[in-house]
Amino acid sequence: QYINETHKERLTILGQMSASFVHEFRNPLTSIMGFVKLLKLDHPNLSYLDIISHELDQLNFRISQFLLVSKKEMWNESERFWLNDLFHDIIHFLYPSLVNSNVSIEKNLPYPIPFVGYRSEVRQVFLNILMNSIDALEVLKDERKIIIDACEDEERIHIVIKNNGPMIPAESIETIFEPFVTTKKLGTGIGLFVCKQIVEKHNGAITCRSDSEWTEFHMSFQK
The missing domain is CATH 1.20.5 (Single alpha-helices involved in coiled-coils or other helix-helix interfaces)
Structure with missing residues (x-):
């Protein structure tokens, strides 16, 4: 208590x-x-x-x-949009950072996937995870890769964003979505906490797993 x-x-x-x-x-x-x-x-x-x-x-x-x-609602409305278009816009926004950090990004969305929700907030989730991935890859001397996978079934939309950066320790994984928790030297510990709030607001769930090859964020949203 x-x-x-x-x-x-x-x-x-x-x-x-x-x-x-x-x-x-x-x-x-x-x-x-x-x-x-x-x-x-x-x-x-x-x-x-x-x-x-x-x-x-x-x-x-x-x-x-x-x-x-701060709990101040942004002036946005729920809308229907395409995940493919959203990721295209995000990657375009991140292009200078990707080039500067020498990071390659692979987007696997085999067909247009519709999503209903607050576009600006969902954009913030994906953008934050991708920016974190770019930061994590800075210490890597070999090829730096980010992969985005998305698919859907009858009930849910599944999105995976993963990078081949350093493994996150198990004890950090357990608290990674808590406020003030960060694996960065200069991090605020706010980004992933906000991501979790937004995902849950959209009837979704977010998890993280990490091993020596990949660090993976999996999001699942109910249709």
């Missing part, structure tokens, strides 16, 4: 901190992103503006994670 109460207190504090964090950072970030767009219109040949814009998009994504933790 004491552990549960402590856990609730930490989540409450996290929510309060997140709400303050989002308010203080989102407004100036939006202004900066707007001015960068104006600069790109005036100077379309300055390639570093694309880099700045991409990094700001990444920062905006991180702030969105805290937005969900």
Whole structure:
């Protein structure tokens, strides 16, 4: 009971901190992103503006994670979309990071799979796991690979995202979806916690397994 109460207190504090964090950072970030767009219109040949814009998009994504933790609902609606298109957009967004980190990505979606839910939130789940995968692969000297598999049966949609990075210890796997838990030196321990919340909100489940060859995140959503 004491552990549960402590856990609730930490989540409450996290929510309060997140709400303050989002308010203080989102407004100036939006202004900066707007001015960068104006600069790109005036100077379309300055390639570093694309880099700045991409990094700001990444920062905006991180702030969105805290937005969900702070329990402030985003203005989005449930909709029907195609997983193939969503992954295409995500990979396009991550392309500079993939190239910079020398990571190859393989997408196995044999046919269009429809999904009903909050597109921006589902995007955040996949994007967070893929960004974590890219980070994990940085220590690898050999080929760096990420594989995305998706399929469906009569009742559920199954999505697997795996990378050939270092094995995550068993004791870390047990708590990997808990808040404040991270395997990164500079991680916040928020990303996978938010992922789990979003997946469960969409009547799904998420698990992680890791061995010497692959680290795998499996998501299963009820249709």
